[in-house]
Amino acid sequence: MHVDVIIIGAGVVGAALAYGMALKGKHVIVLDGADRDPRAARANFGLVWVQGKGSDAPAYSALTRQSSDLWPGFRHELSKIAADRIDYERPGGLVYCLSETEYAHRAAINERTHNQGAQADTEMIERGALEHMLPAVGLGPDVVGASYCKLDGHVNPLQLLAALHRAVLVLGGRIEFRSPVKAISPVSGGFRVIGPHGELQAPRVVVAAGLATPALTEPLGLAMPMKSERGQILVTERIAPILPFPGSGLRQSADGTVMIGATNEKIADTSVTAASATKLAQRATRIIPALGSARLVRQWAGLRVLPLDKTPIYAESTDYPGLFAAACHSGVTLAAVHAAVIAPAMGGSHLPEDLAAFSNGRFNVQKCA
């Protein structure tokens, strides 16, 4: 079979790119890694989140907004093609503030983002108004207020990933799991991709292998500067609806479970700790004391894929045209824009100029003395 694009990595980034390309009629093959690989796509919090993103990077902030606006249509089309349910809602989202200092800090972040020209769609909400937004629960005494952004939403991230995988197949693509790629080698007219699946050849290769991306692209001179960060999450039993708005660190899923998370730890394994469970549970019960009576049913950890400056990287090799790489935190939020904008760009000729802010070249800029 003729293959237009080989995508390495079937996480939410690789899968969204494969889906977007398949929608444009490309023949895609997606190769995914080993069972034990870290998979942020299966461990994340499920927010489709705008507020605070890219508060120091206007292009990232704009890309996030674009994705957030594309999400409803993206979800509708994806769930139709995959014939699958994707729980998604966009009621706006909250960042709870548990002291005057936290409140002032959030207000400053909003200010900074709006000063960059972003629309003023995030507002600070004082405790009294917040109580009206959350009639089913009582707030803890420490809650001063919250920051509310009407663009924020949340999704079941496992349903999202499963739907992307299914849609790729429906659209004529192929996904090979347990096929960790060993190397990519340039050949005339494209690339040979070598691994347990044997050798595959295509004119284009997109590497979206999460934290394993640099190991695949750097031998070909394509730098992808990134680091990992562990995040632990707690989830409660299903309870009657109490949280009509997703929050950063606290959201109730469509099925009723309450997710509490995530920590930010400079640790590169996916084990969980009692210390983090305590810290997460304490903050959640300071916000909503009644959560203290909910049973925790699971705790897990995932590794964030963090470009060094936290802004997504969409890179294209200058030495080997046709070789691309993508890495980002917030791959759930950006899934819609990945499918609609980044995929066609990587499946087309070159990455357009307006994506230059996301190139890997930005890391080479010399610091002024």
Add this chain to the structure above:
Amino acid sequence: MFKSVHEKPGKASDMTVLVNGVEIGAWNGETVASVLLRAPGAGRGSTVSRTPRLPYCQMGVCFECLVIVDGNASMQGCLVPVAPGMRIESQHGPREISK
């Protein structure tokens, strides 16, 4: 419904528990889930699909045995041994947490 292997004509049970207000005999060492399997109409509604459910795995993994024991909701019945006079109530739908 199931019947306990201990149940013999003329032999008394070790204790009595209440299932949805109705007295039922129980034996030392058995779990709340095992009582639910022989108490008529003691199932619960799934929190997601609302379909009727009974204890299934008997070993703490499936959460099909969620039940209110002595006023505590969402207990896994298969992990709780019976005690004399225990009040066992079916839990319908997701648990409510107090305000």
